[in-house]
Amino acid sequence: MSESGTSSSLLSARVLGLAQLGLIVIDAQHHIVMWNQWMASRSGRSSHRVLGQDLFDLYGELRGQRLEQAVLSAMQSNLPQQLSPALNPSPFPLYPAGSWGGERVEQQVSVTPFSEGKERYCLIEVSDISTIVGRERQLRSQAEQLRAQSYVDGLTGIANRRHFDVALDRELRRAARHEGQLSLLLMDIDSFKAYNDHFGHQQGDACLTRVAEAFAATLQRPGDLAARYGGEEFGAVLPDTNAEQAALVAESIRARIAALGIMHAPAAARPHVTLSIGVATFDKDRLAEPAAMLAAADSCLYAAKKAGRDCVIIYQHQQENAA
């Protein structure tokens, strides 16, 4: 061999040793003819132990798997093949260099057929994509967390206004489609300004949280939604619930909040914290849109305030306003 031939093969060997990905070459009989340092340090098998062995004898678990199919089809079609990392995350039992055991590294594997003289070969390249996959997983879980948070009220931990709007819209459509029943409650803590003025905003927040938790705990069905509608107002979406049933639910919420016995400010209408509640029920001819339902429940809430607070008013279609 010429001097320049020798130095170029030395250079090739050095480059193969430095490559930051696994390089395996197998011949047409699947015998390993090249196994670089990256593969040795992550598989625990040095090249002199694996050269000449059938790749699929060495790693029996690869038999019948996508990698073997990719090699066969690359050899047949003479076209490169790529394994989907999502379906084949870690085909080879490879571990981070220097750590024998633990989690396999996540791999991206490609198979490239080639010929040299009369011989046919396959180059198998293996990249470690653990960091990328880990980062993707982290981003996905952060996105899920953000999504969950964006539907939860930060103070009280119950559903927020956005969640309420989405649920009301969805349940109204469902009720309209199936001629079903649906009721909506809007409620407001009585004389809450006086509470804040007397006890301070921080204690006001604590009161809101107690009321929210007790209100949410009153709703029994999995489809019911308890939400903070805004400020000291709460809303409930009650699927499959007619006006009579909704009136019972509203009354049990009212009674439960009154029974908490949270001391109110001297200037408040009652000695303890109470709720006023307005109730509206889906009607395909009159109350079929979210805005109409909300306006009806709100007019009842207003009527409950006028009626002295700590009470429930049900929307009546016959009258312009609540009874």
Ligand SMILES: Nc1nc2c(ncn2[C@@H]2O[C@H](COP(=O)(O)OP(=O)(O)OP(=O)(O)O)[C@@H](O)[C@H]2O)c(=O)[nH]1
């Ligand atoms: N602490 C606290 N107070 C809030 C919050 N959101 C709204 N409020 C207060 O709730 C009070 C609502 O007062 P108003 O709308 O005047 O009604 P009210 O005093 O409850 O009287 P009625 O509704 O007529 O019984 C205001 O003082 C708001 O500042 C909150 O997140 N935390």
